[in-house]
Amino acid sequence: MQALNLDYMAGLVPVLLGYLPLTLGMAAAGMVCALILACGLAVIRVSRLPVLDQAAKLFISFFRGTPLLVQLFLFYYGLPQFLAFLVSINGVTATIMGLTLHFSAYMAESIRAAITGIDRSQTEAAQSIGMTNAQTMRRIILPQATRVATPTLMNYFIDMIKSTSLAFTLGVTELMGATQKEAASSFLYFEAFLVVAVIYWIVVEALSWCQKRLEKRLNRAYQR
Amino acid sequence: MTAFRTLARTLAITSLGLTTLLGTAMAAQADTLRVGMSGGYYPFTFVERDKLQGFEVDVMNAIGEQTGDDIQFVTASFSGLAGMLDSGRIDTIANQITITPERQAKYAFSAPYVYDGAQVVVRKGNDDIHGVEDLKGKTVIMNLGSNYETLLKELPYADEINLKTYESNIEQDVALGRADAFVMDRTSASQVIKDKPLPLQLAGQPFSRIENALPFRDNEEGRAQRDRVNQALETLRDNGELKAISEKWFGGDITEAPQTEGAEKNSDDA
Structure with a gap:
C-alpha cells in the first residue's frame, strides 16, 4: 500500500475551507428558519388549536417519517414536474428549505416536550398573581423551557451542519461536494475524505464548546 | 403570519447571498x-x-x-x-x-x-477478463444514468451480469476489488490508468464505438x-x-472520426 500523501492533504485544507462558509451559512439559515417554524408548531400542539393541531401533527409525521434525502429529491427534482415555477428555486434555497422543514419537525417535538415538562405549579402560580395565558407563556414557561430544550436543539443544529452534505446531490458544491470532486480527480480517496472529516469534526467541537458556555449561562439562576 | 414573513424574507436574503457566493445562474x-x-x-x-x-x-x-x-x-x-x-x-x-x-x-x-469506444476496465493483475464477453457472472459497475448501462443491458447474456450503478467512485471500488470491472470510455480510462495511482488495467479492446456530442x-x-x-x-x-x-x-486526436471500422486510438498501449 502507498503511504499517506500528506502534501496533498495539506494543499486540500485551504481549498476545502473555502467552502465552509457556504456549509455553515446553509446550516445557520436552516436553523433560524427551523426554530421559528418549530416554535409555531410547538405552540399549536401545546395549545391544541383545532384543525391547526391536526395539520401540525400531519406535518411532523411526514417530515419526521421520511429521509431528508427523499424530501430534497421530492422537492427539487419531483415537484417542478407539476409546479413549473419551482424550477427557479436553486439548490441552495432548496437545501435550506429542506433542512428547515425536516428539522423543524424534530425540533417542534422537543420544544413541545420542554414546554409541557415545566411543572403545572408554575402556571398556577403565574395565574394566581393575575398573569394572562400569553404572559405566563412568555415570562414564566418559555424562559424555563428554553433552558430545557437547548441541549437537544444544539444537537439538531450539529446534525443539520452535517446534513448540508446532502446538498451536493442537488448540484450545490458545498464542503462535501468539493471534496468529492477533488477525490474524483486525484483518486486519493482516503486523504480527501479524512481531511473533510476532520474539518467537520473541528467545527462541531467548536460548537459543542459554545453549547457548554450557553448552558452554563442558562443555568445561572439555578446555581447556589 | 409575521413568522411566516420573516421566514420567507430570511430565505430570500440567505439564498440571494449564498447564490452570489456560489455563482449559480438562475435566469x-x-x-x-x-x-x-x-x-x-x-x-x-x-x-x-x-x-x-x-x-x-x-x-x-x-x-x-x-x-x-x-x-x-x-x-x-x-x-x-x-x-x-x-x-x-x-x-x-x-x-x-x-x-x-x-x-x-x-x-x-x-x-x-469526440469519437471513442466503450471499454471494460479491471483491477491490475486480473487476467480472467479480456473483454465484454468475459463479464458473465461478474460484478460490473458504472455511473448511474450513463450510456454504458444501456450498452451492457443489450448484450445477449445481460441477465448473467451482476450490474450495479453508482453515483461516483466506480474506479475506487474496482481498484479495491469489490467489483470485478467497470465500463467507461476508452480515452478516460487510459488516461486515468496512466496518470493516477489506482491499480487498474484495460481489459481487451473497446467493444462499442461511441460518438459524443x-x-x-x-x-x-x-x-x-x-x-x-x-x-x-x-x-x-x-x-x-x-x-x-x-x-x-x-496526446492524440480524439475529435476526428476514425477512418476505418474499429480503428485503434493512438493514445496508449493496452
Missing part, C-alpha cells in the same frame, strides 16, 4: 450558455485545487470565444444533469455525452466532437443554441484548435 440571459458537467470525470471534466478544468472545459471555452456566448459552468452529480437540462436549469451538458437513438429522440444534439433542449431556443455551437465547432475543427485541445489532454 438564462441571451448570451449566456449554462453548461452542466459532473466535474468528476478525469480528464474530461475535473476539479483540482478548486479549479474546474479538463478537455470539456477547454472545448466549451473555445466555443464561447467563437459564438461570443458567456460560458457558465454548473457542476452537479452526473445522474442529476439530465434533469437539470430538462427543467431548464442548464442549457447543455458537456460530459462525454454519447449520442443514442433514445437521447436523439429527446434532445437536439450538436455535431459529434452536446445535447440541447429540443425547442426553438435550444436548436438556436445548437446551431451556434455547431458553427463554432466547425470553425474550431478547421483552424485546428479542437485538435490542439485534444492533444493537450490526451
Whole structure:
C-alpha cells in the first residue's frame, strides 16, 4: 500500500475551507428558519388549536417519517414536474428549505416536550398573581423551557451542519461536494475524505464548546 | 403570519447571498450558455485545487470565444444533469455525452466532437477478463444514468451480469476489488490508468464505438443554441484548435472520426 500523501492533504485544507462558509451559512439559515417554524408548531400542539393541531401533527409525521434525502429529491427534482415555477428555486434555497422543514419537525417535538415538562405549579402560580395565558407563556414557561430544550436543539443544529452534505446531490458544491470532486480527480480517496472529516469534526467541537458556555449561562439562576 | 414573513424574507436574503457566493445562474440571459458537467470525470471534466478544468472545459471555452456566448459552468452529480437540462436549469451538458437513438429522440444534439469506444476496465493483475464477453457472472459497475448501462443491458447474456450503478467512485471500488470491472470510455480510462495511482488495467479492446456530442433542449431556443455551437465547432475543427485541445489532454486526436471500422486510438498501449 502507498503511504499517506500528506502534501496533498495539506494543499486540500485551504481549498476545502473555502467552502465552509457556504456549509455553515446553509446550516445557520436552516436553523433560524427551523426554530421559528418549530416554535409555531410547538405552540399549536401545546395549545391544541383545532384543525391547526391536526395539520401540525400531519406535518411532523411526514417530515419526521421520511429521509431528508427523499424530501430534497421530492422537492427539487419531483415537484417542478407539476409546479413549473419551482424550477427557479436553486439548490441552495432548496437545501435550506429542506433542512428547515425536516428539522423543524424534530425540533417542534422537543420544544413541545420542554414546554409541557415545566411543572403545572408554575402556571398556577403565574395565574394566581393575575398573569394572562400569553404572559405566563412568555415570562414564566418559555424562559424555563428554553433552558430545557437547548441541549437537544444544539444537537439538531450539529446534525443539520452535517446534513448540508446532502446538498451536493442537488448540484450545490458545498464542503462535501468539493471534496468529492477533488477525490474524483486525484483518486486519493482516503486523504480527501479524512481531511473533510476532520474539518467537520473541528467545527462541531467548536460548537459543542459554545453549547457548554450557553448552558452554563442558562443555568445561572439555578446555581447556589 | 409575521413568522411566516420573516421566514420567507430570511430565505430570500440567505439564498440571494449564498447564490452570489456560489455563482449559480438562475435566469438564462441571451448570451449566456449554462453548461452542466459532473466535474468528476478525469480528464474530461475535473476539479483540482478548486479549479474546474479538463478537455470539456477547454472545448466549451473555445466555443464561447467563437459564438461570443458567456460560458457558465454548473457542476452537479452526473445522474442529476439530465434533469437539470430538462427543467431548464442548464442549457447543455458537456460530459462525454454519447449520442443514442433514445437521447436523439429527446434532445437536439450538436455535431459529434469526440469519437471513442466503450471499454471494460479491471483491477491490475486480473487476467480472467479480456473483454465484454468475459463479464458473465461478474460484478460490473458504472455511473448511474450513463450510456454504458444501456450498452451492457443489450448484450445477449445481460441477465448473467451482476450490474450495479453508482453515483461516483466506480474506479475506487474496482481498484479495491469489490467489483470485478467497470465500463467507461476508452480515452478516460487510459488516461486515468496512466496518470493516477489506482491499480487498474484495460481489459481487451473497446467493444462499442461511441460518438459524443452536446445535447440541447429540443425547442426553438435550444436548436438556436445548437446551431451556434455547431458553427463554432466547425470553425474550431478547421483552424485546428479542437485538435490542439485534444492533444493537450490526451496526446492524440480524439475529435476526428476514425477512418476505418474499429480503428485503434493512438493514445496508449493496452
